[in-house]
Amino acid sequence: MGGLLCDRLEAASVLPARVKAEAVLTRELIERLHDDAAAEALRRHFADHPRSTALVAGVLAHAPFLTQITRFDPDGLLACLATEPEARRDGLLQGMLAYGTTATDTADLMRELRRFRRAMALLIALADIGGVWDVETVTSALTATADMAVKLATDHVLRQAAELGRIRLADPATPGIGSGLVVLALGKHGAGELNYSSDIDIVVFFDPDAAEAAGVAEPSSLFVKLTQQIARIIQERTPDGYVFRVDLRLRPDPASTHVAVSLPSAYSYYETVGQNWERAAMIKARPVAGDIAVGQRFIGDLAPFIWRKYFDFAAIADIHAMKRQIQTVKGHETIAVAGHNVKLGRGGIREIEFFVQTQQLVFGGRRTALRGPRTLEMLAELTKEGWITPQARDELAESYRWLRTIEHRLQMRHDEQTQTLPKQAADLEAFARFCGYPSTAAFGKALTAHARRVEGHYALLFEEGPSLASEAGTLSFTGTELDPDTLETLQKLGFRDARTAAETVRGWHFGRRAAVTSARAREVLTELTPALLVALGRTADPDGALAHLDNAFVRMPAAVELLTLLRSHGSLLTIFTEILGSAPRLAKVAALHPHVLDGIIDPAFGSATLDADALTKRVRSVVGAPPPSVEDGLDRLRDAARQENFLVGARLLSGVYPAQAAGQAYCAVAEACLRVAFEDTRDAFATDHGVVEGAQAVVLGLGRLGAGELTPSSDLDLMLIYDRPEEAEASNGRKPLDPVTWHVRFTQRLVAALTVPTRRGTLYEVDMRLRPSGNKSPAATQFAGFEAYHSGEAEIWEEMALTRARVVAGDDALAARVETAIRAILTRQRDPAKVAAAVAEMRVLIAKEKGEKNPWDLKLAAGGLTDLDFLAQFLVLAYASAHPGLLVKDTGSIFMAAREAGLLSPADATALGEALRLIGDVQLWQRFTVEEAFDPAAVPARVLRRIATAVGRPDVKVLRAEMDEVRGGVRAIFTRILGAARSG
Numbered sequence: 001m002g003g004l005l006c007d008r009l010e011a012a013s014v015l016p017a018r019v020k021a022e023a024v025l026t027r028e029l030i031e032r033l034h035d036d037a038a039a040e041a042l043r044r045h046f047a048d049h050p051r052s053t054a055l056v057a058g059v060l061a062h063a064p065f066l067t068q069i070t071r072f073d074p075d076g077l078l079a080c081l082a083t084e085p086e087a088r089r090d091g092l093l094q095g096m097l098a099y100g101t102t103a104t105d106t107a108d109l110m111r112e113l114r115r116f117r118r119a120m121a122l123l124i125a126l127a128d129i130g131g132v133w134d135v136e137t138v139t140s141a142l143t144a145t146a147d148m149a150v151k152l153a154t155d156h157v158l159r160q161a162a163e164l165g166r167i168r169l170a171d172p173a174t175p176g177i178g179s180g181l182v183v184l185a186l187g188k189h190g191a192g193e194l195n196y197s198s199d200i201d202i203v204v205f206f207d208p209d210a211a212e213a214a215g216v217a218e219p220s221s222l223f224v225k226l227t228q229q230i231a232r233i234i235q236e237r238t239p240d241g242y243v244f245r246v247d248l249r250l251r252p253d254p255a256s257t258h259v260a261v262s263l264p265s266a267y268s269y270y271e272t273v274g275q276n277w278e279r280a281a282m283i284k285a286r287p288v289a290g291d292i293a294v295g296q297r298f299i300g301d302l303a304p305f306i307w308r309k310y311f312d313f314a315a316i317a318d319i320h321a322m323k324r325q326i327q328t329v330k331g332h333e334t335i336a337v338a339g340h341n342v343k344l345g346r347g348g349i350r351e352i353e354f355f356v357q358t359q360q361l362v363f364g365g366r367r368t369a370l371r372g373p374r375t376l377e378m379l380a381e382l383t384k385e386g387w388i389t390p391q392a393r394d395e396l397a398e399s400y401r402w403l404r405t406i407e408h409r410l411q412m413r414h415d416e417q418t419q420t421l422p423k424q425a426a427d428l429e430a431f432a433r434f435c436g437y438p439s440t441a442a443f444g445k446a447l448t449a450h451a452r453r454v455e456g457h458y459a460l461l462f463e464e465g466p467s468l469a470s471e472a473g474t475l476s477f478t479g480t481e482l483d484p485d486t487l488e489t490l491q492k493l494g495f496r497d498a499r500t501a502a503e504t505v506r507g508w509h510f511g512r513r514a515a516v517t518s519a520r521a522r523e524v525l526t527e528l529t530p531a532l533l534v535a536l537g538r539t540a541d542p543d544g545a546l547a548h549l550d551n552a553f554v555r556m557p558a559a560v561e562l563l564t565l566l567r568s569h570g571s572l573l574t575i576f577t578e579i580l581g582s583a584p585r586l587a588k589v590a591a592l593h594p595h596v597l598d599g600i601i602d603p604a605f606g607s608a609t610l611d612a613d614a615l616t617k618r619v620r621s622v623v624g625a626p627p628p629s630v631e632d633g634l635d636r637l638r639d640a641a642r643q644e645n646f647l648v649g650a651r652l653l654s655g656v657y658p659a660q661a662a663g664q665a666y667c668a669v670a671e672a673c674l675r676v677a678f679e680d681t682r683d684a685f686a687t688d689h690g691v692v693e694g695a696q697a698v699v700l701g702l703g704r705l706g707a708g709e710l711t712p713s714s715d716l717d718l719m720l721i722y723d724r725p726e727e728a729e730a731s732n733g734r735k736p737l738d739p740v741t742w743h744v745r746f747t748q749r750l751v752a753a754l755t756v757p758t759r760r761g762t763l764y765e766v767d768m769r770l771r772p773s774g775n776k777s778p779a780a781t782q783f784a785g786f787e788a789y790h791s792g793e794a795e796i797w798e799e800m801a802l803t804r805a806r807v808v809a810g811d812d813a814l815a816a817r818v819e820t821a822i823r824a825i826l827t828r829q830r831d832p833a834k835v836a837a838a839v840a841e842m843r844v845l846i847a848k849e850k851g852e853k854n855p856w857d858l859k860l861a862a863g864g865l866t867d868l869d870f871l872a873q874f875l876v877l878a879y880a881s882a883h884p885g886l887l888v889k890d891t892g893s894i895f896m897a898a899r900e901a902g903l904l905s906p907a908d909a910t911a912l913g914e915a916l917r918l919i920g921d922v923q924l925w926q927r928f929t930v931e932e933a934f935d936p937a938a939v940p941a942r943v944l945r946r947i948a949t950a951v952g953r954p955d956v957k958v959l960r961a962e963m964d965e966v967r968g969g970v971r972a973i974f975t976r977i978l979g980a981a982r983s984g
Contacts, residue, residue, distance in 0.1 A: 005085045009051040010131030021057035022046075028060040029070055038074040045078060052081050055130050062434035065415040069122045076119050085127045089141055092119050093148060100152030101173070109156055110233055113149055114240035120145045124196070125412050128405070135401045136376065138408065142194040146185070147288050149243045150202060153233040154183055154289035157226045166222055168215040180210030181223055181260075182287050182295035183230070186250050190284035191373035195404065197411035197418075199245040203285075204230075204260040207294050220954035221962070223260035228952065231259075245417070250281055256540065256945065258954045263298060270305045272492070280357045282306050283364075284373040307365040337444040338428055340451075342403050342410070343419035347451025349407065351458040352400045359387055375400060392457050399450040406447075409435050421447075475530050477506045493537030501543065504550050505529060513550070515559035524563040528573075532566070535573050539581025540929075540946030548580045552591030562594040572600050578653050582929050582946050585712055586649045589642055596646040605647070606656055610664050615644060615672035623676055630684050634753060637673060637680075638760040644669040649712065649928065659921035659951070666710035671808045673763065674699055674716075674754070678809040681750045690733025692742055695724035697780075698810030698818055699750075702770050706804035707890045709920065711927040715765040716754070719805075720747045723783040723814055743780035751779070770801050783818065790825045796838035800873040802826060804889055826887060832878035836981035839874045843867065843974075855964060856934050858923040863967030865923065867974045868916050872898075878981060879903055892916050908973050915966045921951045922963065 025046060033039040046053045056077070059066045070077045080088055096116045103109040124141050127133040133141070158175035161167045170178040187201035188194045204227045211219035231246040248259045252269035270278065282302060287295025336345075343349045356378045364370040369381045376397050383393040407419050409431070422428040425440070432443035475490075476483045482502050490498035508516050508525060516525050539545045553559055566573045576597065579586040590596055599605060622640035627633030648669060652662040678699060703717035704710050722743045730736040737745065747768075754764050771781050772789040790799065802822055807815040843866065846852075852862045859865045872894040880886045883901040888894055892913055899909035925947045926934045936944060936956075944956045953959040 002084055002086075004082055005088075005127060005130065005132055006045070006049045006052045006081045008085075008130070008132045009055055021053050024057040024060050025053060028067065029056070029074075032071055033074050035074060038078070041078055042074055045081060049081070051130075055126065056081075058434065059125070059129065062430060063125070063412045066122060066125050066412055069118050073119065073122070076122060080123045080126050085123060085132055088123050089120070089144075092116060092123070093144060096148055096152070100148075100155070103152075103156065104159075106156065106160075106233065109152065110236070110238060111240050113152065113233070113243045114238065117145060117149070117243045118241065121196075121415075125408075128196075128408055129412075135404045139188070139193045139195070139404070142196060142198075143189060143192045146189050146194055146200050146244055149234050150183055150185070150200070150230070151289040153230045154181070154226075156233065157229045158290075160229075161222065161226060166216065167211075170214075176290040176292065178210065179214055179291050180207040180216070180219065180294065181226065181290040182206070182292070182298065183289040184285045184295055184299075185288045186281050186285050188284075189288075190286040191375070192286075193374060195411060196408040197415050199247045199417060200234075201247050201250050201281075202288075203248070203251045204290075205263050205266055205295070205298060206260055207263050207291070210291065210294065218958060220258075220260070220262065221958050224258050224952060224954055227259040250278075252278075253538065256538070256949065258949050258952065260954070263294075266298070267301070270302060274305055279306050279361055283357060283360060283371070286373065306361075307371060308361075337421065337440070337447055338425070339421060339423040340447065341420045342406050342447075345451070347399075347453070347455040347458075349400065349403045349419070351454050352396055352403075355396065355458050356382070363387060395453050396457055399454050402446070402450050403454075406435060475533060477502065477509050477529070482506075490533070490537075493533060494542045495537065495546070496543050501533075501546055504546055505533070507550075508553065513553040513559075515553040515556040516563075518558065518560060521558065521560045521563060524560065524567055528563055528567045531570070531573060532577070535577035536580065538574075539577050540943050541581045541940045544940055544943075545577060545581035545587075548584060548587045549591070552587065556591060562591070562597075565594060565597055569600075572597060575600055575650055575654055579650065582653060582943065583649055584931050585928070586646055586653075589646050593642060596643050599643060599647045600650055605651070605654075610661060610668050612668045612671040612675075615668050616675050619644070619669075619672045619676050623680070626683060627680060630680075631758070633680050633684075634756070634758050635760045637676060637753075638758060638763050640676075641669060641673050641763055642761070644672070645712070652924075652928065659924045660917065663704075663709045663711065663920070663924055666712065666714070667705055667708045670705055670710060670716060670764065671701070674701075674718075674809040677750060677753045681753050682746065685746050685749055686731075686733065688733060689735050689737050689742060689745075690731040692724050692728050692731045692739045694728060695722060695739060695743070696811035696814035697722040697743060697746070698807045698815045700805050700818065701808040702801050702805045703767075704804075705808065706806045709890060711924050713927045713931075715767045717767050717770050717801075718751075719768065719771045720750070720780045721783050721786055721814070721818055722780055723817070740778065740780075740782070743782075744778045747779040770798070772798070783814070783821075786818075787821055790821075796835060796877070797842055799825065799877055800839070800870070803873045803876045803894075806889055823884075823887060826876055827880045827884055829881040830877055832981040833984065835874055835878045836978040839870050840978050840982070843870055855960070855967070856926070856936055858919050858926070858963075861967060863915075863969070863971035863974070865916075865919055867967075867970050868912065868919070871912070871974050871977065874978065874981075875903055904977075908977075911966075911969055912973060915970045918951060918963065918966055922947060922959070925950050 030039050030043055033042075046056070056070070059070070096112070099112055100109060103112070120141065124133070124138055124145075127141075128138045155175045158167065158169065158179055158181065159172055162169045162172065162175065167179060169175045176182075182205050184190065184203045184205065185200065186203060188198060189200045189202070194200070204223065206219055206223045208219050211223070216222050227248070231248065234243045235246045236242065248254070251257060251259070251261050252266050252274075257265070270282075282299070283306060285299055285302075287299070341348060353375055356375050359382055360370050360378060363385070367385055369385065370378060372378050372381065379388070379393045379397050379400075382388045383390055410416075410418055410421070413431075413434070422431050428443075429440045432438075432440045435443060437443035437446065476486050482499060486502055487498040490501050495501040507513065509522070516522060536542045536545045536549075556562070566576055576590060579590060619637070619640040622643070623633055623636040627636060645666065648657065648662055648665040651657040651665070652659065657665060682697075698721055700706075700719040700721060701717070702719060704714045705716050705718075720743070722739075724739045728739050730738050731742050751766050751768065755762065755766050768779060769775055771777060771779075772786060772794070790802070802825060805822055807818055846860070846866065847862070850860050851857075852860050852864075855861055857864070869891055872891040875894060875898045876886045879898075879901070883897070883903065885897045885901060886894055886903075888897055895904060895909050895912045895916070898904040899906055904912070929943050929947060930939055941956075948954065948956050948959040951959065953962065
C-alpha cells in the first residue's frame, strides 16, 4: 500500500496524556526548536494533518528517546510524516550505503552511522505507532538497519587492514569477497526479526586457507583485532550516541575462545560438544558481512549438526529446561500486569519462540520446510506439515504480533533493551495509553488474554514438565565401579583425567569429605552435581578447578551454605567455577568465606564504581563508626577488604572490568581501607596518648598504589608525613608523648593495623622504605624534613618515586600542602642529560642484580614494565619544569602528555601506550591466575590460553610472539630517548 505516512495513519494508535494534543506539540516541540523555518514547516503540517498531530503528541507525551530525536532533527520528522515511509526507508539505506562505501575516516563513519540509526529509529517508530507498518515490516526495517551497520563496519576495517598491508583485497569495492572473514547474525537479527532496541548477536568466523591466499600472515591475530574494531564502531558511545549494542557471546565456547573463531575449530566444536541450545541458535544464523559465500557454505556444512536425521524428542526436554531456568532465575513465574516481562514471563514471546524452535529441532531433520529462521513463517509451515492446528497457528501468530508491538513500545520510551512493564501505577497507565488503551484495566485485560492463550499452547507441548537434566549426558556416581558412560561424559566436558574426576565426585557422595556429609548437604550436592560439572568443564582448567573445590571441602567445616547459593543462582555457579579454574586466590576466599559470593548476586555487581569515596563508605559501614573494639575493627576491616577485593576479581573474570579498570579498583579498595584504618588507629591511639594540638598527618601512596595500578598481590608502598606547630611540646593524653615519638608510634600502629594477622587473616603487606633515607630514618617523616631532604639530599631514584606519589588518607589541609610540595619538587629544573644518565645507570644495576632475561617476568624483563615506568619518570623529572602537563600519576597518561608536549613522537607514544596496556594486562592476569612466581612450564596450558584470551589474543603462541615484539620495541625507544638526552 502506497501513500504518504501522514495519510495512512490510524485514528487512535496512541493516546497522549490527558492534555490537548496541540498544546503538547507546541510546548514540547515547536517552542523548543531553534530553527524557525523548521518550526513553521511543522506547524503548517500539523494544522493540515490532525492525525499527525495526534501521533506526534502521543510520542512527545510518552517517549523521551523519540522526543529527543524530533528536537534534534525536526526536518527528519517532517520528512517521515510527509513522505511514503517505504521510500524514506529505502532512501536512508541507500544514502548510508553510498556514504559508507567511500568513507575513509573511522570517526566520520561512526558519526554518520549513529545519525542514520536515529533517522531510521524515528521513521520506524512513527510507522509502527501509527499503524502504518505491521510487525513484520517493522522488524525487517530494524534488521536492515543492523545489517547496514555491520556491513559498513566490516568493509571499513577490511579496507583499513589492506591499506596497512595486513591483507590483500581482490576488489576494494567489495572487500569481503575473498577475505576469509565472515560475520554471521544470530538470534532475532539473523532471523530478520530484530526488536526496537535490541542487542545484535553476531559471530565472526574466518577461513584460514582463504586468509592465507589473501596474504594474511597471522589470521587469528588479525581477525581478532578486526572483530574488536567492528564491535567498537557499532557500539561505542560517542556524543552522537551508539548504533547497536554488540553481543559476541554466542560463538563456540566463549569462555575459552576469542571473538573470531577459525572455521575448522568451529566445525570441531559443534561436531563434538555442540548443545541443543546452540542448534536452536544456528537455526537463525545468516551471513551479513564479509565473505558471504564462505558463511553460506559454513551454514550448509553445519546442517547435519543443526538438523538431526531422526526425530529428536530429547530436544524438547532441553529447550523446556532452558525455559524453566529462565523463569526461575529471572523471577517470571507468574502472569501479572505491573512488572510483567512480555518476553521471558509466562505466556511471553520466548514461549512462542520455544514452541516453534523445539518442533523445528525435533522434526526439521526430516522436514526441510521447517528449517526457516522466522517465527511466523514457521508457524505456518508447522500447520502445513500437520504438526499444529490452524487455530494454534492463528492464535499464536496474533499473540506474537501483539506482544512484539508491546515490546517495541517499551523500548521506544528510553531506547532500553527492556521487556518489563512499569511497576508504578501512574507509569503503567501512561504506558497503556502509549499502546492505545484508554486505561490500565483495558490493557491488562488484553495482556492477560494473550498470555493465557500462549501459555495454554506451550503447556500442550510440554505436558510432562521434564526435570532439569544435565546438558552433558550420563553422569552416574553410584555403584562399586566407575561408569564407562560417565567417564566418556566427563571427557566430553573437558576433564583430562576423567577417572580422577569421577573418583573425586564419588568421594563426595560416599562421605569422604566432612563438609558434605550432612543429609541436607548431600541432597543439595546430588541435585547440583550435573550443572556443577558442566560449569567446571567450561573453565580454563577443569581438572584443577575440581581439585580446588575438593580441597575447599577438606578445609570447610560445612558446605551447605555454599552449595545452596550455587544451586539457587545459575549465574553465580558460572562465575564460581570460573574462579576455581582461573583464580586460585579467589577460590580459597570463596570456599572459606561463602558470604563473599553475596556481592555477585547483588544487582549492583554489573555496574561497579571505581570511586574511593563510595568504597570508603561501604568499608566504613562494615567496620562500624566507631568499631566495637580495636580487635573487632581490625577483623571487620579484613572482612570488608576481602569482600571488595573478591568482587574486583569476580568482575574481572566476568568482563565487568577490563584489566586496567581492575587495577584501579584494587587501588580504590586499598585506599578505602587505608582511610578507615587511619581514622580508627588515630582515634584509638589518641585514647591513650591524646593528640598533639595543631598537628596534622597524611599517608602518601607511592609505586603502584600511587599510580592506580595495583595487582592482586601488590604490596602497598607508603610514607607517613606529619606537621606540627613549632610550639607544640607533647600530646595532651594521660600518657603524653613528644610530637616526634607520637607520630612514629602512630605510624607503627597504623602499619600494624594493616599488616598484622588476625582471626580473619592478613590485609596488606606494607613497604615504608621509600621515605627519606629509607630504613635509617624514623617511620614518620616531618613535612619540613621532607621538603629539606628533597631540596638537596635526595637521589634521582627517590625523586623518580615521587612521580607516582599521591595522598591517599589523612588531613585535607596538609594533603594540599604535600601535593603542592611534590609538584614543586617535580617541576624543579634539571639537566635532562644527568637525569637520563642516572635512569639508565639504575636500569643497568637492576638488570645486573635481578636479571632481565625471563620473558614472562613482565616487570623486570627487557622492555617490560620497569623500562616503561622508568621512561615515564625520566620524562617527568627532565621536562616537567617546562611542561607541567606531565604531572599525572599513571604511566600511560604521562606518555600521552609527552606526546602533546612534543617530547614523544605520535608513533612512539602510541607504541608505548599499546605496550603498556598489553604488558600490564598480561601481568595482572598472571598474578590473578597463579599465586606463586609465574613459570609457564608449570602452569596448565588451559590457564595460559585463558590469559591469552583475556587480553585479546587467540593463543599463547601469538601472545608470546607479540609480547617479545612489543618489548623489543619498548627497549629500542627507551634506549633511543635516553641516549638522545644524554648526548644532547
